[in-house]
Structures are given as structure tokens and as C-alpha cells.
Amino acid sequence: MKAMILAAGKGTRVRPITYTTPKPMIPLIRKPVMESIIEYLKSYNFDQIVVNTSHLAPAIENYFRDGERFGVKMAYSFEGKFVNGQLEGKALGSAGGMKKIQDFSGFFDDTFIVMCGDALVDIDLNEVLAFHKERKAIATIVLKKVELDEVSKYGVVQTDKTGKILKFQEKPKKEDAVSTTINTGIYLFAPKIFDFIPSGKEYDIGSELFPALVKANASLYGIEVPFQWVDIGSVTDFWTATRMILKHEIKNYPISGIEIKKDVHVGINLGINFDKVDIIPPVYIGSSTFIGDGAKIIGPTVIGSNCYIESGAVIKECIVEDYTRVSNVANLDSKIIFGNKCIFPSGEAIDISESDIGWVVDDARKEIELSETQKLLYDFIKETEKIS
Numbered sequence: 270m271k272a273m274i275l276a277a278g279k280g281t282r283v284r285p286i287t288y289t290t291p292k293p294m295i296p297l298i299r300k301p302v303m304e305s306i307i308e309y310l311k312s313y314n315f316d317q318i319v320v321n322t323s324h325l326a327p328a329i330e331n332y333f334r335d336g337e338r339f340g341v342k343m344a345y346s347f348e349g350k351f352v353n354g355q356l357e358g359k360a361l362g363s364a365g366g367m368k369k370i371q372d373f374s375g376f377f378d379d380t381f382i383v384m385c386g387d388a389l390v391d392i393d394l395n396e397v398l399a400f401h402k403e404r405k406a407i408a409t410i411v412l413k414k415v416e417l418d419e420v421s422k423y424g425v426v427q428t429d430k431t432g433k434i435l436k437f438q439e440k441p442k443k444e445d446a447v448s449t450t451i452n453t454g455i456y457l458f459a460p461k462i463f464d465f466i467p468s469g470k471e472y473d474i475g476s477e478l479f480p481a482l483v484k485a486n487a488s489l490y491g492i493e494v495p496f497q498w499v500d501i502g503s504v505t506d507f508w509t510a511t512r513m514i515l516k517h518e519i520k521n522y523p524i525s526g527i528e529i530k531k532d533v534h535v536g537i538n539l540g541i542n543f544d545k546v547d548i549i550p551p552v553y554i555g556s557s558t559f560i561g562d563g564a565k566i567i568g569p570t571v572i573g574s575n576c577y578i579e580s581g582a583v584i585k586e587c588i589v590e591d592y593t594r595v596s597n598v599a600n601l602d603s604k605i606i607f608g609n610k611c612i613f614p615s616g617e618a619i620d621i622s623e624s625d626i627g628w629v630v631d632d633a634r635k636e637i638e639l640s641e642t643q644k645l646l647y648d649f650i651k652e653t654e655k656i657s
Contacts, residue, residue, distance in 0.1 A: 271377060272315040273367060274306060275454075276386035277323035277348050277360040282503045285618045289608040291325040293386030294332065295507055298514055298553050298571055299525050301332065302501050303386045307339050313394040315382055316341045321366035323348040323358035346370045365472040371463050378460060383474075385454035389510070391520050392455065392496035400492045401457040404432070408462055408482060411455035412493040417443050422502065424452035424475040426491050434489045439476040450491070452479075453498050504616035508605060511588055515551035515569040524553060536574060555591065577633040594633040606630055 280292030287295075293303035303320075310318060318336060322329050322345050329345075336343030346369055349358040361369055367383065370376050380401065382394070392411060401409040412426060420443050427436040427447040436447050452475060465481055466472055482489040497520055499510050513519045515532070526534035533548055535541075536556025545562035552568040554560070561580030566572065570584055573591035578584065581597035588605045595601065605612040611630060612618040621630055 271381040277321045279324045323360040362471040363474040364478040368466040383456040387501045389499040406490045409457040410491045412491040420446040432490045437479040508614040512569040
């Protein structure tokens with residue numbers, strides 16, 4: 270069966286992470302979000318997958334390639350063009366991206382699924398397929414209830430008793446929302462859907478296609494069934510999802526590595542004397558990482574591969590990217606270190622180089638370069654530690 274993964278967006282709500290990493294490639298303990306989506310689709314025999322790409326497209330395409338190592342067949346539809354000799358992404362919108370693929374090859378010749386490339390789900394797709402076919406729907410949306418304060422982040426729907434969608438609102442103010450039932454970005458479509466999508470222009474599923482279907486009184490349905498849905502739509506979501514995985518709160522999400530003691534998973538080739546490092550689980554430590562004696566790691570925490578954590582450093586409830594050096598004077602608490610940024614769970618960020626904290630947290634591949642003031646402070650702290 271055939272599927273499409275939407276992966277062309279810039280992921281503006283996940284900045285600054287998405288300045289360097291496309292949203293579908295955000296790692297949830299070593300594994301890109303989209304890899305879990307592909308595994309999920311394959312488990313329901315959706316094994317022909319086209320991905321639309323635009324922003325930082327090579328990062329996605331070079332990782333997944335033709336899909337063979339994931340047991341599926343994959344192809345890509347790039348949205349963009351060359352401008353002054355530079356390749357620039359220009360997304361066509363979720364529906365426009367679908368139409369581009371269909372105009373090119375007529376790929377979608379039967380019922381197909383479309384999913385956003387930035388969420389973890391465990392819904393029973395067989396139940397959704399049965400619902401879709403029973404109602405002879407042109408489109409079926411998987412729905413979920415959320416708190417009223419959250420509706421402005423999503424498309425909100427109103428349905429009748431049969432599940433037919435009577436009204437669709439894209440990201441309404443909470444005082445205007447017709448319900449708290451929202452669109453999860455999981456869709457089943459019949460090929461007839463392309464009759465409602467214009468060719469060669471930007472067109473969005475939520476804000477344009479679905480309202481057009483409602484206006485035309487087309488067979489647009491929604492199904493609400495219990496399932497776990499973890500959306501990675503913001504920095505806070507990334508932070509929360511990582512913690513949930515470490516605490517085994519996300520179903521069927523195995524943590525990679527070797528579990529050397531309960532809830533402490535590690536890679537290989539480590540420079541760590543575990544008798545001299547204080548580790549409070551749950552913690553994941555990537556391969557080829559060094560942690561000096563006397564360091565303290567408090568979970569939920571992820572430390573990437575090829576990191577260098579100096580003796581005396583304290584890392585509490587953090588996500589630390591690969592190739593990060595953390596000095597012995599560091600006391601990191603509730604931070605994300607990613608892409609030369611020190612990021613708060615709220616999404617606020619500090620540029621490590623511009624803020625002159627590179628002597629505390631920096632790229633592990635760099636030589637340490639300190640100003641004279643920093644050297645004096647660094648030496649003073651080290652001497653104080655010896656005395657104490």
C-alpha cells in the first residue's frame with residue numbers, strides 16, 4: 270500500500286533546532302522521528318512511501334535513501350528551485366505537495382495514507398481503514414480531544430453522529446473553537462481528492478482543502494479512537510517526548526544501547542569508570558563518549574555520542590547533542606545543548622559562541638581557547654577544588 274510523509278516544512282516552532290536539522294530528523298534518543306513513522310507504516314503494510322522535502326532536504330534524503338534498509342521503498346518530491354546559483358526550498362503546502370506527486374506520475378491510484386513527519390503514533394490503522402471504506406469517504410481524518418487551551422495549535426473539527434465533518438477551523442482562538450476535537454495530521458484519502466486540489470500552486474490541507482470539502486458537502490469524515498499521539502511540534506514537545514521515552518511512557522519505543530543497570534542505557538567504546546561517576550537514572554549515554562571521574566549525571570538525561578564531560582561537571586535533566594564538551598565548572602540543569610545553542614525547554618536560546626560561554630560548553634572537537642580572564646577563573650576554580 271502507498272503512503273506519503275509530509276516533510277517539507279521549516280519547523281518554525283522548533284527553532285533554533287530546525288535551523289540545522291529538519292523537523293522529521295529531530296533525534297529522539299538517536300532515532301529521527303521520521304524513522305519511527307516509517308517503521309509504523311511498514312507494520313501496516315504501507316511499504317511504498319513518497320516524501321515531500323524542501324527545507325534541508327538532503328539531510329532527509331541522504332539518511333533514508335531508497336528505504337531498503339528500513340524494509341520499504343521510498344522516493345522523494347523536492348519542492349524548491351535554484352536562485353542565483355543557490356538551491357532554495359519553497360514548500361508547496363501539504364496539499365500542493367500531494368498534487369505535485371500525482372501530476373508527475375499518478376502514483377496514488379488507490380486509498381492512501383498521508384502523515385506528518387513529526388509525530389509518534391500507535392493508532393490501529395486497520396480500524397481507520399475499515400471506517401474510511403465503510404463510509405466511502407473521500408477523506409478521513411484521525412481526530413483526538415485536547416484541552417481547550419491547546420486548540421489554537423491545531424485544526425479543530427465539528428462532526429455529526431456518523432463522523433461526518435460539518436465544520437473545520439484551522440488554529441482558531443480558543444474562544445472561537447467549535448470543539449476541542451482536533452486534527453492529528455493522519456489522513457486517509459481516495460484518489461478523487463485530487464479533484465479538489467489545484468495544480469502548480471501552494472495549497473494547504475488544513476486551512477484550504479478541508480474547508481473546501483466541507484463547503485462542497487463532500488464525504489469528509491473524522492474518526493476518534495483511543496491512541497497515543499506524541500507531536501513534536503515545538504521545542505517543548507521535543508523536550509517532553511525525550512523525557513517520556515526515558516521514563517518508558519511512550520508505548521513500543523525501544524531505547525537503543527546496552528542497559529548496564531536499570532534505566533541506564535549506553536553505547537560502546539566509552540571512556541567512563543562507572544564506579545567513579547554518579548549516574549541517577551533514567552540516562553542514555555552515546556558511544557565514544559568520555560565522562561571524567563566525579564561527574565554527576567541526573568536523569569532524565571540524554572548525552573550524545575563523542576561527548577567529553579569533564580570531571581566535576583553536573584548535568585541534570587538535559588539533552589546534550591553529539592560532540593559536546595562540558596567543562597568541569599559546568600552545572601547544567603534543564604537545558605538542551607544543540608547546534609551551538611544552549612536552549613531552554615520553553616524554546617528560548619543562547620548562542621554559545623556569541624554569549625562567551627564556550628569555555629563551559631562547546632564543541633568537543635575544538636581546542637579550548639580561553640581569554641586571560643577566563644583562564645584565571647578556570648585555574649582558580651581548579652585550585653579551589655584541590656583544596657576542598
